[in-house]
Amino acid sequence: MTPVRTAELRLRVAAKRTIAEGVVALDLVAADGADLPPWAPGAHIDLRCGEHIRQYSLCGDPADRRYRVAVRRDDPGRGGSRFVHDTLAEGDEIVGGGPRNNFPLVEAKRYLFIAGGIGITPLLPMMAAARRGGVEFRLAYGGRDRASMPFLDALPGQVSVHPQDEVGLLDLDALVGEPEVGTAVYCCGPEPLLRAIEDRAAGWRDATLHVERFSPREGALEGAAGPDEGFEVELASTGEVLAVPAERSLLAVLGDAGVPVLSSCEEGTCGTCETGVLAGEIDHRDSLLTPDEQAANDVMFPCVSRARSPRLVLDL
Template sequence: MDRACDDSEFDVIVESIELAATDVRALILQPVTGAALPEWTPGSHIDVLLPSGTVRQYSLCGDPSDRDAWRIAVLREPPERGRGGSEYIHTALEVGAKIRVGRPRNNFPLIDSAGYLFVAGGIGITPILPMIAQAQARGADWRLVYGGRTADSMAFRGELGRYGDRVQILPEDRTGPIDLDSVLGRPRPDTAVYCCGPSGLLEAVEEKCKSWPEGALHTERFVPAAPQPTAGDTAFEVVLAKQNRTFVVEPGETILRTLESNGVDVLSSCQQGMCGRCEQTVLEGTPDHRDEILTPEEREAGEYILICVSRCHGDRLVLDL
């Protein structure tokens, strides 16, 4: 293949579907045309645009060097907890179906480090899989602690077997919850900690890593943290520099919804500050960051903002739009 799919969104074919664990479907996606799929790096995710018009994000969990196929894995969420995407993929999507996807984005990149400690819970194993493959290829010192409700619910256990005792599989019904005191109780120099999984696990890991060096912990959430209070929100102006247009964002409103309601077409997806699709460059003003993506250093720099959730400290924000 001598050229890549270069549109921001494009169609792929579901080449195969397999059950990776109880209630986890692994999909192999291939390009519709003869084009190579876009490049990606460990930690990347893609948007999947469903026939209903909703958009869901799934981590790429295959081999980044394979430009002919992507792999994603989808956990079937109970109807009362999910938003409909996983139910469609588990009950209606079939091999040979055509679905539309977005280009990979990486809000959870693997940094260079002498050592890595990976902590995964449930479907949180998906972005970790290509990370440990890359750590192994680099010759880095690494370890994976992988927890789940039961062994049968934990995807890709067989695939992880090739790494031997570097991987610790901990089904909760047999071993209890992950012993984070043992795993994270002693900070280790030159070790990056990567964690993905349910909110409870992430919050516990964040607490344990408070004694680790600053910047050691890297996390990715599948659901946003508890919403920030909005009682103190005040109205502010958002200026679109390229369009020379100004709008007022009212308390309780978002920049994104304000722009959309005024006919401004802006890319967005999760609308929860988690996927990065609506990120914009800030030219003037101080963002009030409420996303789950930007690092503390990026927040301090104030150069970017996720307009689906974040607001403004002050009365005016100028965007490069």
């Protein structure tokens, strides 16, 4: 993989509206009226929500001149969604970044999309792309109840809706027990849903699974190298060597040294701090890279990942 650096965006809220219980949609345009950077299905943008930076999936039309995101209110969270719901208003300007795509739509003979609640957002442009390309797809969409499930009136193609208060939880054994040959399965939603699907996918032979998370994968932050230990990193551009003690993150050490690495979630889910690695063995603790991508050993997320070797050489 090649790390992608994105520019800061100055955005204006062109429209804000409630689209489901606890969910608002924002239409964002460039504050200076210029064209926004292009994007593809699966992409997200960063938004500076007060003191926090949060990532939201783009759920509009890539051909449109505006970005559309949907934000569910999360009162127990760290405050980003409350800022969007309670403070941000139409006409306000907001700083963003991106777009960045850690969840791209691959070519396939057919698609199975599985959404849990607000996880429907990245799947909407994917389904639209599949329909334009004449590719067979179906969607299974679960949620607490219909009132809380956004975009119910904008779902294309073969759709099965599963409000929990009416029909119970999604029947994952029926959905993904053994997908058809050539099927790409895309899933986004709460961690229990993703974990349950990943467990079932372990026995698949001829299907591929793609997931996007809002929180770290269970056990990811524990790492593969056991207890945290100190290590060194060498900056390829200058040869400078930095010591990373056991109790500090690589991202924090880079920041103290004045090395510019953009970051956001600091839990290995957003991809903002992706950094190239030229030598050394990485202890991957992110929830983004596939096993094959981790095995390639060429990028890491310094907010959470560490080293399994005494030294890493970073492409910085």
